[in-house]
Amino acid sequence: MESFELKRSKDSVNSDQSAHWSSFPDEVLERVLSRLKSHRDRSSASLVCKDWYHAERWSRTNVFIGNCYSVSQEIVVRRFSRIRSVTLKGKPRFSDFNLVPENWGANIHAWLVVFAAKYPFLEELRLKRMAINDQSLEFLAVSFPNFKALSLLSCDGFSTNGLAAIATHCKNLTELDIQENDIDDIGGSWLSCFPESFTSLEVLNFANLTSDINFDALEKLVGRCKSMRVLKLNRSVSLEQLQRLLVNAPRLAELGTGSFSQELIVREYEELESALSNCKNMHTLSGLWDAKGIYLPALYPACTHLTFLNLSYAALQSLELAKLLPHRRRLKHLWVLDTVEDKGLEAVGLNCPLLEELRVFPADPFDDEIVHGVTDAGFVAVSFGCPRLHYVLYFCRQMTNAAVATIVQNCPDFTHFRLCIMNPGQPDHLTNEPMDEAFGAVVKTCTKLQRLSVSGRLTDRTFEYIGRYAKNLETLSVAFAGSSDWGMQCVLGGCPKLRKLEIRDCPFGNAALLSGLEKYESMRSLWMSACNVTMNGCRLLAREMPRLNIEVMKEDGSDDSQADKVYVYRSIAGPRRDAPRSVLTL
Amino acid sequence: MSTPLEHDYIGLAETSSMERSSEKISFSSSASSVPSTEEKTGKTANDTCLNLKETELRLGLPGSQSPERKLSLFGNDLETNDKSNGFAGGPLKNLVSGAKRGFSDAIDGSNGKWVFSMNVKPDVELAKAAVLASPRGGLDSKTNSQQARKSVSVMKEVVGVPQSPKPVQDKNNLVPPVNEHASAPASKAQVVGWPPIRSFRKNSMASNLAKNSDEGNGCLYVKVSMDGAPYLRKVDIKTYNNYMEFSSALEKMFSCFTIGQCNSNGLPARDGLSESRLMDLLHGSEYVLTYEDKDGDWMLVGDVPWEMFSDSCRRLRIMKGSEAIGLAPRAMEKCKNPN
Numbered sequence: 001m002e003s004f005e006l007k008r009s010k011d012s013v014n015s016d017q018s019a020h021w022s023s024f025p026d027e028v029l030e031r032v033l034s035r036l037k038s039h040r041d042r043s044s045a046s047l048v049c050k051d052w053y054h055a056e057r058w059s060r061t062n063v064f065i066g067n068c069y070s071v072s073q074e075i076v077v078r079r080f081s082r083i084r085s086v087t088l089k090g091k092p093r094f095s096d097f098n099l100v101p102e103n104w105g106a107n108i109h110a111w112l113v114v115f116a117a118k119y120p121f122l123e124e125l126r127l128k129r130m131a132i133n134d135q136s137l138e139f140l141a142v143s144f145p146n147f148k149a150l151s152l153l154s155c156d157g158f159s160t161n162g163l164a165a166i167a168t169h170c171k172n173l174t175e176l177d178i179q180e181n182d183i184d185d186i187g188g189s190w191l192s193c194f195p196e197s198f199t200s201l202e203v204l205n206f207a208n209l210t211s212d213i214n215f216d217a218l219e220k221l222v223g224r225c226k227s228m229r230v231l232k233l234n235r236s237v238s239l240e241q242l243q244r245l246l247v248n249a250p251r252l253a254e255l256g257t258g259s260f261s262q263e264l265i266v267r268e269y270e271e272l273e274s275a276l277s278n279c280k281n282m283h284t285l286s287g288l289w290d291a292k293g294i295y296l297p298a299l300y301p302a303c304t305h306l307t308f309l310n311l312s313y314a315a316l317q318s319l320e321l322a323k324l325l326p327h328r329r330r331l332k333h334l335w336v337l338d339t340v341e342d343k344g345l346e347a348v349g350l351n352c353p354l355l356e357e358l359r360v361f362p363a364d365p366f367d368d369e370i371v372h373g374v375t376d377a378g379f380v381a382v383s384f385g386c387p388r389l390h391y392v393l394y395f396c397r398q399m400t401n402a403a404v405a406t407i408v409q410n411c412p413d414f415t416h417f418r419l420c421i422m423n424p425g426q427p428d429h430l431t432n433e434p435m436d437e438a439f440g441a442v443v444k445t446c447t448k449l450q451r452l453s454v455s456g457r458l459t460d461r462t463f464e465y466i467g468r469y470a471k472n473l474e475t476l477s478v479a480f481a482g483s484s485d486w487g488m489q490c491v492l493g494g495c496p497k498l499r500k501l502e503i504r505d506c507p508f509g510n511a512a513l514l515s516g517l518e519k520y521e522s523m524r525s526l527w528m529s530a531c532n533v534t535m536n537g538c539r540l541l542a543r544e545m546p547r548l549n550i551e552v553m554k555e556d557g558s559d560d561s562q563a564d565k566v567y568v569y570r571s572i573a574g575p576r577r578d579a580p581r582s583v584l585t586l
Numbered sequence: 587m588s589t590p591l592e593h594d595y596i597g598l599a600e601t602s603s604m605e606r607s608s609e610k611i612s613f614s615s616s617a618s619s620v621p622s623t624e625e626k627t628g629k630t631a632n633d634t635c636l637n638l639k640e641t642e643l644r645l646g647l648p649g650s651q652s653p654e655r656k657l658s659l660f661g662n663d664l665e666t667n668d669k670s671n672g673f674a675g676g677p678l679k680n681l682v683s684g685a686k687r688g689f690s691d692a693i694d695g696s697n698g699k700w701v702f703s704m705n706v707k708p709d710v711e712l713a714k715a716a717v718l719a720s721p722r723g724g725l726d727s728k729t730n731s732q733q734a735r736k737s738v739s740v741m742k743e744v745v746g747v748p749q750s751p752k753p754v755q756d757k758n759n760l761v762p763p764v765n766e767h768a769s770a771p772a773s774k775a776q777v778v779g780w781p782p783i784r785s786f787r788k789n790s791m792a793s794n795l796a797k798n799s800d801e802g803n804g805c806l807y808v809k810v811s812m813d814g815a816p817y818l819r820k821v822d823i824k825t826y827n828n829y830m831e832f833s834s835a836l837e838k839m840f841s842c843f844t845i846g847q848c849n850s851n852g853l854p855a856r857d858g859l860s861e862s863r864l865m866d867l868l869h870g871s872e873y874v875l876t877y878e879d880k881d882g883d884w885m886l887v888g889d890v891p892w893e894m895f896s897d898s899c900r901r902l903r904i905m906k907g908s909e910a911i912g913l914a915p916r917a918m919e920k921c922k923n924p925n
Contacts, residue, residue: 094779094782096782096785097783098778099778099779180785180786180787181786182785208786210789210793235790289790313790361783362783363791365783395783420782424777424780479780479782504779
């Protein structure tokens with residue numbers, strides 16, 4: 001999708017040949033192509049020849065736009081006329097960490113207006129890092145009579161009133177998935193807005209909300225939606241209420257509990273345990289806020305078939321995790337807090353041979369006192385027991401080069417390696433050396449690596465390694481690392497599949513920025529903040545590469561010549577017109 | 587930013603001669619997980635005796651030679667307070683009002699091996715700069731309440747970097763951490779957006795901590811930290827009925843860290859510790875027990891009746907006696923005006 005404009009010339013060359021060899025009737029071609037689900041496959045198919053291009057665009061029902069500013073609404077609707085499902089991503093990823101100004105953009109409304117006109121049968125909308133307000137939600141709710149699925153991840157700008165509008169008007173809703181958004185949570189009456197006749201909901205995730213909800217309405221809703229398979233509650237739902245819900249929803253495949261710490265009498269505990277054990281289909285469990293160790297055994301019978309256990313909101317200690325795991329041998333995905341410490345991770349290594357994904361979040365990331373968390377030892381222990389591990393997100397306070405080398409030796413299939421040593425620029429805690437060799441080992445050994453986040457004390461050597469070995473790398477996140485422009489140049493010169501590069505607080509300057517001139521058109525985006533890039537460097541880039549959008553966000557009080565935050569992305573829509581004043585488009 | 591500045595975190599641009607002259611700058615690799623200020627003593631890596639001492643959990647700063655080391659976290663805080671904009675200094679500001687001391691005094695009082703991360707041999711390749719967030723000194727709108735207690739760090743520094751890549755293979759080059767936070771005082775300045783955790787999770791964790799202080803759960807876990815200890819503990823205050831039980835429990839918990847300084851023998855069996863008892867603690871031992879109350883003020887434990895204490899205590903800190911000098915009079919004032 002992203003590169004079709006650039007390859008148009010190829011089509012015209014092929015068009016005379018297409019009559020000879022592509023003798024499929026259009027309908028057949030469309031039928032065949034409609035089976036293609038992967039966007040990349042579809043993109044490739046569309047590039048074969050003009051016939052295929054048209055067949056593909058007429059058969060496509062799902063469009064994925066990784067950067068909402070890379071293309072305009074008009075272009076999208078002109079090319080694709082039969083879209084039922086749209087996925088849109090907006091702000092740069094660092095907006096999750098408050099690095100992007102609040103009113104930066106990525107507002108959904110203009111898209112909705114166009115979709116209402118051109119895709120009246122739109123069924124699904126999945127948004128990530130977009131700005132969406134209540135009026136837009138209401139507009140969405142009334143404009144698409146067939147609307148079925150709304151998923152909002154890390155978005156902002158709306159309140160529970162917007163959810164009320166969705167509940168009120170979307171008669172065919174099957175999915176309402178509200179995750180990690182910045183919501184103005186003004187209350188739970190939105191749940192009562194689902195009409196009595198409404199029974200189609202299959203996925204309901206409101207774990208994001210902090211306020212109390214109308215439990216009565218929820219209970220009735222769950223009771224009448226017999227096809228419900230995903231239910232993720234928020235923290236305000238108590239254990240007792242959970243039990244009442246489960247009684248009505250034994251077919252749940254994914255459950256997110258509310259708060260797991262109410263004081264229960266024996267009978268209530270047993271009822272809970274029984275309700276949980278009746279959920280024979282449950283493969284995903286999350287929530288478990290404030291989980292107290294004594295209630296965890298209630299989960300054991302429900303957990304025998306779990307493949308995904310998300311304990312990242314439950315501050316479990318090592319022993320509690322160690323007791324919970326032995327019956328969870330089918331676990332493939334595990335998220336925990338670092339309160340489980342290395343001992344807890346040892347238990348993971350011992351009990352979860354099928355583990356593919358591990359995420360360890362910090363319980364007290366901003367605590368100014370020294371607290372135990374997980375260290376290199378825990379990660380190594382997991383790697384010995386879980387050879388299939390391929391996705392890791394690991395927040396720790398110390399790491400060594402040797403440990404990482406061991407880890408990747410044990411688990412050479414990493415596709416996503418995100419290591420966050422929480423003290424910026426911290427070296428190997430045993431040898432005091434930079435962590436260059438650690439990431440060198442990762443890229444040398446893990447040939448399938450697609451995503452890498454580096455941390456710790458790193459010199460340019462790390463980036464030499466990355467440029468030389470990480471041939472499948474698509475996403476790279478760098479913070480507080482590198483020694484000179486050379487580091488970034490190595491990456492830009494070396495990683496052929498690089499699509500997203502995000503950098504903060506590194507000594508990379510104009511030379512580095514400009515070394516990627518040609519590269520940026522094959523990438524989705526580049527983010528550089530608190531580096532050494534100047535306005536002149538950005539202007540030069542803008543001049544040389546007119547098909548890139550170069551946006552600079554300045555901070556108050558900074559030097560006029562400095563480009564504090566730079567966001568570079570390819571676009572066929574030209575510079576955007578909705579940028580706020582704090583964002584300069586060059 | 588294009589002109590590299592050489593500042594160290596504390597803002598002493600021209601560093602005291604003693605740092606430049608320390609031949610090998612290293613930091614201790616003790617058992618604790620984070621190289622903290624306490625561990626940043628200049629010791630030679632080859633000194634194996636020190637290594638042993640290093641890993642021993644004891645009073646005072648691991649690796650330090652002299653227990654009378656005056657260099658303190660709080661001294662540093664003051665200095666950074668002066669230098670950076672809007673650095674709130676967190677909960678410590680109340681603490682040190684009586685104990686202000688200039689940074690250079692602190693240095694002189696130490697064994698002179700205070701290490702700064704930026705001061706290294708010129709041929710050591712310096713990695714880069716640290717941190718730093720908006721020079722506005724304010725907070726981004728989305729930061730949560732916990733972050734709001736700490737300030738956004740402000741000083742930007744970029745170290746002069748060599749243009750050509752220098753492989754840092756030389757094992758003799760002990761590269762100190764460029765991250766100033768490791769050498770920063772206990773109340774770290776925070777970097778915007780670091781560690782990279784989404785707001786929802788940050789806020790959930792913050793309210794986790796707040797919830798732990800709620801009495802709704804029937805238990806009241808508060809953190810207990812001890813100056814010099816590598817990690818802190820949590821204790822449920824509700825499980826104790828008076829100061830005596832509490833004190834002996836704490837002593838057991840931290841006995842591995844102390845060398846018997848916390849005196850809990852012969853506590854009289856009454857609700858509160860008397861003023862004289864407090865003074866005993868202050869003068870008799872190197873450590874005193876302090877707590878942060880609902881209002882965020884730091885008080886000496888024992889001032890108020892047990893129930894009042896257990897209701898209002900949010901966290902505890904076993905502090906060096908010398909740091910708590912400013913506390914007693916204020917604590918008494920507070921008792922007189924309970925509000």
